[in-house]
Amino acid sequence: xxxxANLLLGLSVAVSPVNLAYLFAGVVIGMxxxxxxxxGPSAALAILLPVTFGMDPNGAVxxxxxxxxxxxxxxxxxxxxxxxxxxSSSVASTFDGYPLxxxxxxxxxxxxxxxxSFVGGxxxxxxITLLAPAFSQVTRSFGPPEFFxxxxxxxxxxxxxxxxxxxxxxxxxLVGFALGTVGxxxxxxxxxxxxxxxxxxxxxxxxxxxIGLFGLGELYYAFYTGMHLSGxxxxxxxxxxxxxxxxxxxxxxxxxxxxxxxxxGFVIGVIPGAGATIASLMSYSLEKSASRxxxxxxxxxxxxxxxxxxxxxxxxxxxxxxxxxxxxxxxxATAVLLAAFVLWGLTPGPLLMAQKPEFAWGLIAxxxxxxxxxxxxxxxxxxxxxxxxxxxxxxxxxxxILVCTVGTYSVNASPIETWLMFAAGLAGFFMKxxxxxxxxxxxxxxxxxxxxxxxxQSLTISRGSLSIFLERPTCLWILGITAVVLTLGILMxxxxxxx
Amino acid sequence: MRxxxxxxxxxxxxxxxxxAFAELDxxxxxxxxxxxxxPRIIGVALVVLCAHSLYAEVRTSREALSETWxxxxxxxxxxAAFIVALEPLGALLSMILFLxxxxxxxxxxxxxxxxxLALLLPIGVYLLFKVWLNAAxxxxxxxx
Numbered sequence: 162x163x164x165x166a167n168l169l170l171g172l173s174v175a176v177s178p179v180n181l182a183y184l185f186a187g188v189v190i191g192m193x194x195x196x197x198x199x200x201g202p203s204a205a206l207a208i209l210l211p212v213t214f215g216m217d218p219n220g221a222v223x224x225x226x227x228x229x230x231x232x233x234x235x236x237x238x239x240x241x242x243x244x245x246x247x248x249s250s251s252v253a254s255t256f257d258g259y260p261l262x263x264x265x266x267x268x269x270x271x272x273x274x275x276x277x278s279f280v281g282g283x284x285x286x287x288x289i290t291l292l293a294p295a296f297s298q299v300t301r302s303f304g305p306p307e308f309f310x311x312x313x314x315x316x317x318x319x320x321x322x323x324x325x326x327x328x329x330x331x332x333x334x335l336v337g338f339a340l341g342t343v344g345x346x347x348x349x350x351x352x353x354x355x356x357x358x359x360x361x362x363x364x365x366x367x368x369x370x371x372i373g374l375f376g377l378g379e380l381y382y383a384f385y386t387g388m389h390l391s392g393x394x395x396x397x398x399x400x401x402x403x404x405x406x407x408x409x410x411x412x413x414x415x416x417x418x419x420x421x422x423x424x425x426g427f428v429i430g431v432i433p434g435a436g437a438t439i440a441s442l443m444s445y446s447l448e449k450s451a452s453r454x455x456x457x458x459x460x461x462x463x464x465x466x467x468x469x470x471x472x473x474x475x476x477x478x479x480x481x482x483x484x485x486x487x488x489x490x491x492x493x494a495t496a497v498l499l500a501a502f503v504l505w506g507l508t509p510g511p512l513l514m515a516q517k518p519e520f521a522w523g524l525i526a527x528x529x530x531x532x533x534x535x536x537x538x539x540x541x542x543x544x545x546x547x548x549x550x551x552x553x554x555x556x557x558x559x560x561x562i563l564v565c566t567v568g569t570y571s572v573n574a575s576p577i578e579t580w581l582m583f584a585a586g587l588a589g590f591f592m593k594x595x596x597x598x599x600x601x602x603x604x605x606x607x608x609x610x611x612x613x614x615x616x617x618q619s620l621t622i623s624r625g626s627l628s629i630f631l632e633r634p635t636c637l638w639i640l641g642i643t644a645v646v647l648t649l650g651i652l653m654x655x656x657x658x659x660x
Numbered sequence: 661m662r663x664x665x666x667x668x669x670x671x672x673x674x675x676x677x678x679x680a681f682a683e684l685d686x687x688x689x690x691x692x693x694x695x696x697x698x699p700r701i702i703g704v705a706l707v708v709l710c711a712h713s714l715y716a717e718v719r720t721s722r723e724a725l726s727e728t729w730x731x732x733x734x735x736x737x738x739x740a741a742f743i744v745a746l747e748p749l750g751a752l753l754s755m756i757l758f759l760x761x762x763x764x765x766x767x768x769x770x771x772x773x774x775x776x777l778a779l780l781l782p783i784g785v786y787l788l789f790k791v792w793l794n795a796a797x798x799x800x801x802x803x804x
Contacts, residue, residue, distance in 0.1 A: 389766055
């Protein structure tokens with residue numbers, strides 16, 4: 162009953178005309194961001210974060226969250242029509258989405274991905290509605306040892322689950338932690354690594370780093386891979402008039418894939434560090450192994466498109482659970498959302514849902530409406546977004562660099578922060594080029610102060626003994642879940658290498 | 661290339677670790693864990709991991725440079741020049757020049773399209789940030 166009353170309260174916040182306008186703006190921006198390869202929701206959120214300073218926190222977070230989950234919808238359009246994922250979480254959608262388009266079924270594939278995204282996203286929000294309050298109750302008993310272990314769990318999951326060399330992932334995370342130590346030590350008031358610069362006393366600003374790593378860095382990497390040379394020549398045309406709508410058989414064939422993808426995606430999304438990309442790839446493997454015709458996968462199987470799409474959208478909903486109830490982001494994009502919460506004076510964590518119900522439930526209620534708006538946009542405004550896909554990268558990329566630079570400068574009118582963004586852009590390019598993980602760096606930068614504070618508090622409580630992490634039952638649970646997730650990750654990497 | 665990148669991180673990590681040991685206390689005056697505790701752990705871990713990875717990389721590296729390097733370097737140089745010009749020339753003029761130069765390099769053979777984009781897009785971005793969002797953008801030499 163409490164849940165129902167809270168949801169009604171949230172709906173009353175979300176349906177105010179201003180918040181509806183922000184929600185709609187957010188889903189459209191999210192779609193556009195999703196379509197542009199090499200420009201993800203993390204950079205878009207970081208650029209738009211300063212824009213929301215003057216806004217009401219409810220409206221601002223509704224818009225930013227809509228950009229985040231809206232980008233999951235948009236990323237698939239290029240996967241299907243161009244064989245180029247707009248987002249890393251849409252990689253699995255290229256496996257069968259593009260072959261479907263080549264077979265003249267681009268229309269049904271686009272509609273089915275929209276339906277799958279809607280089902281995954283909405284089921285994810287229903288699960289948040291049901292589980293987040295209970296989760297919030299459980300996490301109220303968490304102390305410093307639990308929070309430290311949750312940070313370790315999130316980062317180690319991210320490092321092991323995302324492909325590439327784990328050592329480079331760990332180096333990225335350690336660099337993020339190191340950057341997080343710059344500024345004033347909150348316990349003693351002593352300055353660290355500031356080199357007597359007044360600009361560094363408050364620490365390294367998160368916004369220029371995120372814009373540089375995920376905006377400029379990704380764009381430079383796209384130039385390096387020659388994306389500006391390819392144009393939109395490979396785009397598959399689709400017919401709006403005939404053979405656009407899916408057939409009943411498509412729905413019948415994929416109904417279980419929709420459900421499996423949604424549930425799997427949500428569970429993966431809740432685990433800090435796992436995220437939408439892992440969820441979609443795991444869903445693809447699951448659908449292939451569950452199918453009676455696995456040989457069709459990779460050649461245009463609708464279940465191979467629908468499962469991962471439902472999974473990545475459910476995962477983006479699931480990622481809201483640790484963010485809202487623990488204040489622990491699971492990905493770079495949710496790390497930017499956390500930064501946004503903190504800027505507005507909100508402290509995500511066990512008490513957020515009890516102390517600021519209109520905020521937490523307003524966000525959850527808006528996600529129902531946002532998914533509906535995205536479904537309508539995806540089905541009825543596809544031609545508009547397809548025109549965007551046709552824009553050559555050589556024109557799109559300079560425009561994005563322009564927005565990144567002006568967006569960073571406009572925050573504090575600071576040339577130093579603009580140069581910091583540029584340096585982060587170059588670092589992001591080299592990190593991507595050499596297999597390092599910008600996401601781990603940003604996540605560690607955001608979580609670093611929490612990790613340090615909770616580790617120091619834990620060791621002070623235990624008088625220096627590490628056994629505090631093994632004595633508390635909740636710590637043992639977190640360690641157990643971490644061990645299972647890491648073992649799964651290692652097994653996945655080994656099986657991937659074997660193939 | 662990767663070895664160079666790892667060496668650069670190792671160098672910075674070495675400096676960070678040295679400062680963590682030389683300037684930051686392990687324990688605070690109250691006898692609790694001090695401001696140097698966490699940076700020392702991070703610094704040592706970073707140095708050990710980077711040194712090990714660099715050693716492994718130097719032993720196995722066989723890399724060739726790609727042709728697209730040139731474009732990447734040119735676009736990065738244009739971005740840097742854009743930031744340099746931002747305050748002296750002002751946001752609008754530097755945006756027009758940056759977009760004009762970048763599009764001329766990337767989108768060759770379409771001077772009219774490039775000129776139109778280089779003019780209209782910066783005006784749109786300027787109006788968005790300056791007029792609609794009331795953001796602080798440098799005025800520069802234009803009387804705006």
